[in-house]
Amino acid sequence: MTTLALETEGLSVSFGRFRAVDGVSIQVAQGELRVLLGANGAGKTTLMDLISGRTRSTAGRVLLEGRDVTNQREYRIARAGLGRKFQIPSVFGGLSVRQNLEVSLVRHPGVFANLRFGLGTTDRQRVSEILHLVGLADLATADAATLSHGQTQWLELGMLMGQSPKVILLDEPTAGMTQAETAKTAEIINGLRGRHTLLVVEHDMAFVREIAERITVLHLGKVLAEGSVAEIEANAAVKAAYLGTQEISEC
Amino acid sequence: MAELSRNYRVWAYLIFFAAILALPLVGDEFWLNRVAKYLCYGMLGAAIALTWGYAGVLNLGQGLFFGLGAYSMAMSLKLSSHTSLQQGSDKPIPDFMLWNAQPGAAPDLCCITPGSWLWLPFQSQWFGVAMAIVLPVVVATILGKIIFGQRISGVFVSIISLALVLLARLVLVDAQPITNGFNGLTDLGFLQVFGAEIDPYAVSTYYIIAVILIVVLVLVRLLVATRSGLVLQATRDSQTRALYLGYDVPAYQTFFFTVSAAMSGLAGMLYVLVAEFASPSFLDLAFSVSMVVWAAVGGRGSILGACVGAILINTIEAKVSEVEQLVEAWKAIIGLIFVLAVIFLPQGLAGFAHDVMRRIRERRQPAPTLNRELRQ
């Protein structure tokens, strides 16, 4: 049996008396695309914060490729092979699109190792390749701050490709997007599949059906159900807790 | 944007270098001595731009590093001045220590006043020169590790640096027996370099300072053009994103903060060579804020712009101050210029020049980016 790409064991965190994430154990295999579902406040984003080191957990462990990275600092977890896209896109606004991608190609993370000029040929090719993959080749010299919301999201996905971590966390990659933009995002994400292990938080059920293999449903900080799209859609407990009535789920 | 302006930038640097090297052709020694001080201020302006423009860290206590550099150099030069040597002992003793000495204290640098032994190594001039860089580097590294390691950013860094420079100033003034308090260190000797004296009013001294400034500017400009410089700018725009790419953000911030401190220490050291004094006023809040004004007017995002801003403002100030009535009015004008610059020219003169250059270029040849946008 190969090691799991990402595993949490009884991961928990409390804010005061409120247990936002309560003993969550999930196993994500190499190359899998897992979708996290859950109503607002179910603890999806908090779970991502715990895995990526943004929030310190109060109990449980996080294993990345079998390595214990529980409560390490963000940059250490990132170096261990984790990448993350935020719900509100976060790129380097003052740099050009190309520079953003150049920064994302992390060969050596240290200050002194980077006292060099420019990139090698392979890296430069990789940047051009990513620019085409995310459809921003024509905007390579534009400042990232001038991009539209959708373009910013794609740039951030492009930066994840540049960073090329083993495991990628995506927090609502289609939030606020038009239908056309959502379709393009699905295409980009499907392109990441296989090469990377993905954990995606998403609300848009149409989008989930398009990309998901397995789904984990969180409810009130706990794992409520896990299974394929069809299984989850048929699951009575999930319907009661999250989907509620059909109208709300399509909202 | 970067590619577009690279040529203009190189030309701007070359013109500036040529201009400061050509100044001795048009001015006398006294004027050159004054300009040499402004070149030191220029280095300070560039140091501010490095942390402010490239790292997003506004240091309101840059005077601390300038002061450390200035005092290190001044201590060594004080010990080689005539008044320090004419005290009848074989070791030099600063005059103010003799005045402050307890009755019966041995007239020796080791123990004439409490703490006077701190001066002992400064008998070597090269120790003073080295300390002018080493002390700011050590202080900045420790400070940076703590501040940035705690993820403190923005205004809070500014307030800590501000509190720190005020604290250092109090300590400096309070340690009167070894620092001469409010009076500072005056009546200094000359630095001896390979048997030659650095005379503040010699043209050669001006050239030395001009060349050092040029070398520093080129090195810093190259430094921000490295990948590390790029990553630093990335941390300015989004610390979180940089952290999640695996960059040790505090290490980057600390490194460039330290480089900026070293530049300021060097500027302080050179300043003492031409101004022949070191004073607690270097640690005044007003002085540290002035540096920020120079950088803001010249262009916070441009190493050269901030440097030119410092030289320009000080030159104009000196000219205006020759008319006695205008001294106070000039301060008001500076205040006004500053308000207007922050509101209307947030990127300073350098940003203005950049915009003008881009317009000229776009008019000359329809920009390729425009065509691309049309195609989309």
Next chain:
Amino acid sequence: MFDILFIGLSLSSILLLVALGLAVTYGAMGIINMAHGEMVMLGAYVAVLANIWLGANLLLAIPLAFVVTGALGYAMERMVVRRLYGRLLDTLLATWGIAILLQQAIRLEFGLVFFGLHVEGLGAGLQNVPVPGFLQATLTVFGQELNTYRLFIVAVTVVLTVLTWHVLYRTALGMKVRAIIRNPQMAAACGIDVRQTNSITFALGSGLAGVAGVLMAGFRSVSPDMGATMVVDGFMVVVTGGVGSLLGTVAAAGILGEINALTAITFNEITGRAAVLLVVILVILLKPAGLFSFKGR
């Protein structure tokens, strides 16, 4: 011991007087107003001028200074600060420029010196304001002689603090201000006139500084540069207390004032000031959100 505590208390109340206005402008609006000290200075000059030209005593100068500095703050917000929302460090720089302008305006007597005109009470020199007779007495409490003027300052500070608290937490204006702190766009969407509210809040903070200036004129000489150090002290109090927490500002002023008094009397003035700076640095390093901030998730 009681006398030291009392000195500490009066130092605290002066710190709080200066910090109160900042707690409103910085704490509630996120504007770093470096001209705040100059507003204090102008308040002191209102007292000087009211005394010379109107024969008004210190008490009458208080409302006058509030109106004058408040109006100036209003104008400042309209002309400069408004353009810089969201650029925190830039507000710091622009208002610093304004601070110089205000200082020079007093020093140059609004530029009249260039025409050979002089206004009594202005200029670069020191000015003094007489304190009304009934505030010059000393009271004996627990066998200690207490200066009534210092007691008066403490009392006025308490009143102003309560008033500020009332305005921020018990009036419609205060509710708007607090709504804007949380989310300006949402506040605007709910029909709050964000621009107008900001102008009024800024005027309020400046007016408080003016009142502080009048009180200071009663125990120290007034000069154009008297505000320069005050703004630094004020900021340290607000930051130490925790931005956005009025209670924190009050507590921080109390703590820093007492520390200042204790160390200054045990050692000397310079150590007293150094101790305050050191405490402020440590607080920012160890608790960047301030001593009394309540952090949720």
